[in-house]
Amino acid sequence: MNYQELSKEVSYALRHAPSEYGLSLDENGWVDVQELLKALKENNKGASIELNDLISMIEASDKKRHEIVGDKIRALYGHTIPSPIKKEIGEPPEYxxxxxxxxxxxxxxxxxxxxxxxxxxxxxxxxxxxxxxxxxxxxxxxxxxxxxxxxxxxxxxxxxxxxxxxxxxxxxxxxxxxx
Incomplete structure (x- = not known):
């Protein structure tokens, strides 16, 4: 499996066009993993993408664009969707x-x-x-x-x-x- 290509598609689905995949993100950008897998399968005309593929994709990425917690997945940043994704304020480094x-x-x-x-x-x-x-x-x-x-x-x-x-x-x- 090409994890870089999968990462690009997951990023597109979660950051830019969830509605094209029939997904609804919650206010923090989360979506059910099974819903994403189903949407990816339908979009790829039957390609078999499993939870382990998503986990491997995240582990293989040096940019850490996504995270899975429990049965949910989200993109961490880079959203262009109109609805704002809520983020927790944090104290940054000096520079x-x-x-x-x-x-x-x-x-x-x-x-x-x-x-x-x-x-x-x-x-x-x-x-x-x-x-x-x-x-x-x-x-x-x-x-x-x-x-x-x-x-x-x-x-x-x-x-x-x-x-x-x-x-x-x-x-x-x-x-x-x-x-």
């Missing part, structure tokens, strides 16, 4: 990082970091991860250093996505160091 295309820097200086089409701004715990994320849109991305702890102390909400990703609704430019 977080965001990799972005050079063409967006002036707009970020003016408006700060905005979630755009996603529900949250995605921030990385280290510069290397931010660089890899930024390379998706620019071969020489700019790495922004976010004064996360200061922003948090001043009322900006942060949410832990996973061990490498933190989320926020937006980050004002006063908390961003441009290099």
């Amino acid at each position: 977080l990082y965001h990799g972005t295309a050079r063409r967006f820097v002036e707009s970020i200086k003016e408006k700060g970091l905005l979630s755009q089409e996603r529900q949250h701004v995605h921030l990385s715990v280290d510069e290397d991860t931010a660089y890899e994320v930024g390379k998706r849109r620019d071969e020489k991305p700019v790495i922004l250093k976010i004064k996360a702890k200061l922003a948090f102390m001043n009322g900006v909400s942060f949410f832990k996505g996973n061990d490498k990703v933190w989320l926020s609704n937006s980050i004002n430019s006063e908390y961003i160091e441009f290099h």
Whole structure:
């Protein structure tokens, strides 16, 4: 089984288009595992995907996009669905990082970091991860250093996505160091 392809499909179903799969996420983004398996089978015209495949997919991923707890599964971050997914506020580390295309820097200086089409701004715990994320849109991305702890102390909400990703609704430019 190609776990990377399965991860992409599960991400699409849980982050972007649950209604296309006949799924209804609860307010925290959870859906019953058996409902997801049934939807994946119907979408793949009979492909046999089992719970163990989902578990192996999650274990094989270095990005930790999904989690299973009990009989429920959810995507941890990256949602574009219109209904907001509730997240628990957490205290971030002193600094977080965001990799972005050079063409967006002036707009970020003016408006700060905005979630755009996603529900949250995605921030990385280290510069290397931010660089890899930024390379998706620019071969020489700019790495922004976010004064996360200061922003948090001043009322900006942060949410832990996973061990490498933190989320926020937006980050004002006063908390961003441009290099």
